[in-house]
Amino acid sequence: MAEKPKTAPAPADPRLRMMEVIIAATLRLGVTISLAVIAIGTICFFRHGTGYHLPAKTAALLAYRRPRGFPHTVGQVLRGLVALKPYAVIVFGVLLLLLTPIVRVAISIFAFLLEKDYTYVVITLFVFLMLMFSLFLGKVGA
Amino acid sequence: MSPPVFFIVTLLSSVAAGLLGALLGLGGGVIIVPVLTLAMGINIHYAIGASIVSVIATSSGAASAYVRDGLTNLRVGMFLETATTTGAITGALLAGLLAGRYLYLIFGLVLLWSGWVMLHRARLPQQPDLSPDRWAERLSLEGEYYDPATGRTTAYRAHHTGGGLALMFVAGTVSGLLGIGSGILKVLAMDMVMRLPMKVSSATSNFMIGVTAAASAGIYFLRGDLNPFITAPVALGVLGGAILGTRLLLHLHSDLVKKIFIAVLALVAIEMLLRGLGVNV
Numbered sequence: 001m002a003e004k005p006k007t008a009p010a011p012a013d014p015r016l017r018m019m020e021v022i023i024a025a026t027l028r029l030g031v032t033i034s035l036a037v038i039a040i041g042t043i044c045f046f047r048h049g050t051g052y053h054l055p056a057k058t059a060a061l062l063a064y065r066r067p068r069g070f071p072h073t074v075g076q077v078l079r080g081l082v083a084l085k086p087y088a089v090i091v092f093g094v095l096l097l098l099l100t101p102i103v104r105v106a107i108s109i110f111a112f113l114l115e116k117d118y119t120y121v122v123i124t125l126f127v128f129l130m131l132m133f134s135l136f137l138g139k140v141g142a
Numbered sequence: 143m144s145p146p147v148f149f150i151v152t153l154l155s156s157v158a159a160g161l162l163g164a165l166l167g168l169g170g171g172v173i174i175v176p177v178l179t180l181a182m183g184i185n186i187h188y189a190i191g192a193s194i195v196s197v198i199a200t201s202s203g204a205a206s207a208y209v210r211d212g213l214t215n216l217r218v219g220m221f222l223e224t225a226t227t228t229g230a231i232t233g234a235l236l237a238g239l240l241a242g243r244y245l246y247l248i249f250g251l252v253l254l255w256s257g258w259v260m261l262h263r264a265r266l267p268q269q270p271d272l273s274p275d276r277w278a279e280r281l282s283l284e285g286e287y288y289d290p291a292t293g294r295t296t297a298y299r300a301h302h303t304g305g306g307l308a309l310m311f312v313a314g315t316v317s318g319l320l321g322i323g324s325g326i327l328k329v330l331a332m333d334m335v336m337r338l339p340m341k342v343s344s345a346t347s348n349f350m351i352g353v354t355a356a357a358s359a360g361i362y363f364l365r366g367d368l369n370p371f372i373t374a375p376v377a378l379g380v381l382g383g384a385i386l387g388t389r390l391l392l393h394l395h396s397d398l399v400k401k402i403f404i405a406v407l408a409l410v411a412i413e414m415l416l417r418g419l420g421v422n423v
Contacts, residue, residue, distance in 0.1 A: 016216055019216075020214060020216060023205065024205040027202040027203070027205045027352075028202070028203060028205065030202060031199060031202045031203040031381070034199075035199070035377065035378060035381065038373075038374050038377060038378060039378065041370070041374070042149075042374045042375075042378075045370075045371075045374075046145070046146060046149075050370075050371075056145055057145070058143055058144060058145050058148045061145060061369075061371040062148075062184060062185070062188070062369070062371065062372070064185040064187060064188060066366075068366040068369075070366075070369060070370050070371075072363060072364060072365070072366040072368065073364060087370045090370035090373070090374050091368065091370050091373075093374075094195055094363075094368055094370070094373055094374075094377065095363070097195060097198055097199055097202070097377065098195070098198060098356055098359045098360065098363065100198065100202040100352070100356075101198060101201070101202060101352040101353040101355070101356035102356055104202070104205075104352070104353065105220075105223075105353060108216065108220060111216075117282075119280075119281065120217060120220060120221075120281075123220055123221055123224060123281075124220050126224050127220060127223045127224055127227055127353065130224070130227040130228060130231065130357055131227065131353070131356055131357055131360070133231065134227075134230075134231050134234070134356075134357050134358065134359075134360035134361050135360035135363075135364070136360075136364075
């Protein structure tokens, strides 16, 4: 079988491609770690309960009412994590998962900086700020 | 049912959703939200929250596959993501203001639309080819790709950048509102409006989906819609199912399977609509 010839890259492409490969590897690592944390938190949950006020009964765990029986701010998660509450461990794993695309965008900023493509540094910064924005805006509608 | 049983049922349902999504080229979100709400009676806000997390998991987890072929256009993706992330935040905020039944209604309509698109994909009219877009030139929204099937390297450039951007905003809003990846709309926008090659559109769309979902996920998190009891099995299951799906490499493109799926999709859409109208079937 003939070897697949490489595409004729535009001047900037080889380095961007390499960046994409790095990004992809980082993402997979991030996903693996976060899923491992979620799995560990789940095991702890089945052995010790939620770590918060809710009884370990399905109906109570699924109820949509306030106050929530699980952490939902970064501060709450970290405090719960330190106290080894199972639910906090799970949510921490979920937060790590949420971080993976944000890390991807951050790495892209540096990739474009290396390319001296300042237009795209600005564009990517905008996307990054939108991602940060959403983490702080969430209180609206709560 | 007891918590462990619920967990396992949700986990297995999620694996099935992830598997089906991977095999059909759809996101897991479109499948998992109806399953969680209709079949398992979970509150739709929790269901959408869990679905958003699973969308991020599959997008980030599968990223290397999309990068390997060199088809993803990082610039196009990042440029369009300015619109999708803005839309995602809009959609996520909107979801917090809307009562559950409106989400059911909108979800049902989006499902119907998706089914219609899947049916008529080949016959959709394309935007006429106009002269090169000035924005595409200034922002380097172009590239080359190698197609192993034809053995040729083709250059391409984006058109109708404004239209593409607007559609991406809509795709992002739908994604943030319903917890789905909106891959279909993104690919359509890139393929039909911006006239990017199909393979580039698919790869770039997959690249974008995770970032779009992350933009809305923060809002769901702070609003307390990411319930660990639901999010854990869904995230683990959907990613597991998606990985299984890509390993099986059974790309179910046969017409019959597609038609069966569209029929099921229509039924689910109607159920979601009925829920939205207050009828509990």
